[in-house]
Amino acid sequence: MSQSPKMGTLHGVGLGPGDADLMTVRARRLLEGARHVAYFRKAGRKGHALTISEPFLPDSAIHFPMEYPVTTEIPLGDPRYNEALSQFYAEVTMHLRALLVSGEDVVVPCEGDPFFYGSFMHIYERLRDTVPVQVTPAVTGMSAAWTATGHPITWGDDVLSVLMGTLPEEVLAARMKEADALVVMKIGRNIAKVKTALRAAGLYDRAWLVEYASQQGQTVQRLSDAGDRITPYFSIIVVHGQGRRP
Amino acid sequence: MSQSPKMGTLHGVGLGPGDADLMTVRARRLLEGARHVAYFRKAGRKGHALTISEPFLPDSAIHFPMEYPVTTEIPLGDPRYNEALSQFYAEVTMHLRALLVSGEDVVVPCEGDPFFYGSFMHIYERLRDTVPVQVTPAVTGMSAAWTATGHPITWGDDVLSVLMGTLPEEVLAARMKEADALVVMKIGRNIAKVKTALRAAGLYDRAWLVEYASQQGQTVQRLSDAGDRITPYFSIIVVHGQGRRP
Numbered sequence: 001m002s003q004s005p006k007m008g009t010l011h012g013v014g015l016g017p018g019d020a021d022l023m024t025v026r027a028r029r030l031l032e033g034a035r036h037v038a039y040f041r042k043a044g045r046k047g048h049a050l051t052i053s054e055p056f057l058p059d060s061a062i063h064f065p066m067e068y069p070v071t072t073e074i075p076l077g078d079p080r081y082n083e084a085l086s087q088f089y090a091e092v093t094m095h096l097r098a099l100l101v102s103g104e105d106v107v108v109p110c111e112g113d114p115f116f117y118g119s120f121m122h123i124y125e126r127l128r129d130t131v132p133v134q135v136t137p138a139v140t141g142m143s144a145a146w147t148a149t150g151h152p153i154t155w156g157d158d159v160l161s162v163l164m165g166t167l168p169e170e171v172l173a174a175r176m177k178e179a180d181a182l183v184v185m186k187i188g189r190n191i192a193k194v195k196t197a198l199r200a201a202g203l204y205d206r207a208w209l210v211e212y213a214s215q216q217g218q219t220v221q222r223l224s225d226a227g228d229r230i231t232p233y234f235s236i237i238v239v240h241g242q243g244r245r246p
Numbered sequence: 247m248s249q250s251p252k253m254g255t256l257h258g259v260g261l262g263p264g265d266a267d268l269m270t271v272r273a274r275r276l277l278e279g280a281r282h283v284a285y286f287r288k289a290g291r292k293g294h295a296l297t298i299s300e301p302f303l304p305d306s307a308i309h310f311p312m313e314y315p316v317t318t319e320i321p322l323g324d325p326r327y328n329e330a331l332s333q334f335y336a337e338v339t340m341h342l343r344a345l346l347v348s349g350e351d352v353v354v355p356c357e358g359d360p361f362f363y364g365s366f367m368h369i370y371e372r373l374r375d376t377v378p379v380q381v382t383p384a385v386t387g388m389s390a391a392w393t394a395t396g397h398p399i400t401w402g403d404d405v406l407s408v409l410m411g412t413l414p415e416e417v418l419a420a421r422m423k424e425a426d427a428l429v430v431m432k433i434g435r436n437i438a439k440v441k442t443a444l445r446a447a448g449l450y451d452r453a454w455l456v457e458y459a460s461q462q463g464q465t466v467q468r469l470s471d472a473g474d475r476i477t478p479y480f481s482i483i484v485v486h487g488q489g490r491r492p
Contacts (some may be wrong), residue, residue, distance in 0.1 A: 016270070017383075024385060025274055026267040082490075113389050114398075121398040122491065128396070135396075137263075137389040137460075139270060143359050147383040150374070152360075152367040159421055160408040167403050175405055178424065214383075244328075245368065 005103035007131055010096065012114040012124060013107055014138025015052045018215035022139050030136065031056040034107040036099055038064040038092070040119045053109040066092045093126040100131040113138045117164070117185065142183045144213035145236035148220045154181045156244030165190035169197050176201035181241030188233035195223070198237075208238045251349035253377055256342065258360040258370060259353055260384025261298045264461035268385045276382065277302035280353040282345055284310040284338070286365045299355040312338045339372040346377040359384045363410070363431070388429045390459035391482035394466045400427045402490030411436035415443050422447035427487030434479035441469070454484045
């Protein structure tokens, strides 16, 4: 006699750059009402997404940590990297689907904006055709980074290019040469390569390095003052546009 | 015997893409506590910034509308355009500085993110050296647009390029050819030129058009289905990246 239950909704909730004050009103409300919360993290770590969300989650929320089998131990180009991640996404997706089909909503807090270089996309693509999904956009880490520099990123008709530090050096340099304003993400161990590319493009002296944008420990400095240290993976390099301004 | 009053703070407050639910917690709080509110608008219009902010402003807030002397009546390239705007910014800046120096905080609600192609930058650059300024980043219109399409904008190492529809056709086409993922803003009467450039770059069939992202009246469609009508100036065209995905 019983009907099959109404499906739950999968919520991809952008948390923004890290400062809880920069979370959207909707994100805050979804966290506060979460019954099931699922988040990515590196095995053995608490993870940024949980750290940012935790103050707002009810004590009763049921946690499902989704722990990456690999992060930087296997190079991106190695087929084993894609294989391991692919199997991982299939497994977590199966768990989430079971919850959703049983009628439970699941909140997935995501660093930054879920559809902008995010991990949520991988479960989204695997679930979107079978369960209801709602995605909440957010302030990006790059917005927090350029705001932290105290200079607008783009003026007038400036072209903004967003590049990943994981790209080959010659691709980086070529794209940098054509940009008016520039954001480089995923720096970390790519810093030396990114610096060389910036020099080749003539942008090194205009580049800023922002570490931990909007978070505890934020630093903002000209890249040329940063010395040779390795910066965190989530550091962001910003080169401001110089377009039309009345 | 009296000391000169403590200076007020100029708050550039990003409102996000329009949906009040996508405002940050900090933006909401700043609006709710505003004593002085100053916003850009076209003469004779209520303006988007006020429309989005109004439900959260106290009745007691003192309004200072900053009405553009020109928007599209004079072409961008005409020196009179820059002259008129330059004088306008000087005038509104003088008014704001007087308030700030007398110790009053002023909240300037801004559509989108203040440092991303925003008008706030023009008063910011004129005031930043003499008064305290705090800028609150926000969800961009482009984030709302790609979220509305239901497809992630960037994967893996995709390069994202953000272009203004006001650029010359050949510049648009050249930049489009090199992008993996693409956002084109400031469409309006530039729509025909933007379409030609997208065709030249081989991206026309992958392009989506989002009007009024996250707002009342939002539309989302493939550009090829949009026909020949002129779309609003704040429409956004999105071409999704196709990068690595496990």
